[in-house]
Amino acid sequence: MDYTKAQLIDALVAEWEYLCHEDFDPETDQTPEEYREDLIKMTIRQLVEETDTDPEMFSLDEYMEHWG
Numbered sequence: 001m002d003y004t005k006a007q008l009i010d011a012l013v014a015e016w017e018y019l020c021h022e023d024f025d026p027e028t029d030q031t032p033e034e035y036r037e038d039l040i041k042m043t044i045r046q047l048v049e050e051t052d053t054d055p056e057m058f059s060l061d062e063y064m065e066h067w068g
Contacts, residue, residue, distance in 0.1 A: 001061055001064075003044075003060070003064060003068070005044050005047065007064070007068055008039075008044065008047040008048065008051070008064075009036060009039045009040065009047065010068065011051070011063065011064055011067035011068040012035075012039055012047065012050055012051065012067070013032050013035060013036050013039070014067045014068075015067045016030075016032055016035050017032050018067075020032075048060060051063050
């Protein structure tokens with residue numbers, strides 16, 4: 001399935017919020033808004049790479065089902 005840039009960004013930010021929820025360090029971690037601003041500057045290809053998915057282990061479709 002093809003995903004829009006906005007869908008990929010929303011999923012990546014959702015994952016970021018989850019990962020930082022319990023262990024956020026304001027001195028080293030970006031806020032979700034800062035992270036979103038960085039993601040907006042990326043291409044779709046870069047966003048897919050940022051998901052760190054692998055068709056054999058955890059596909060982009062599985063990632064998007066979980067975070068999208």
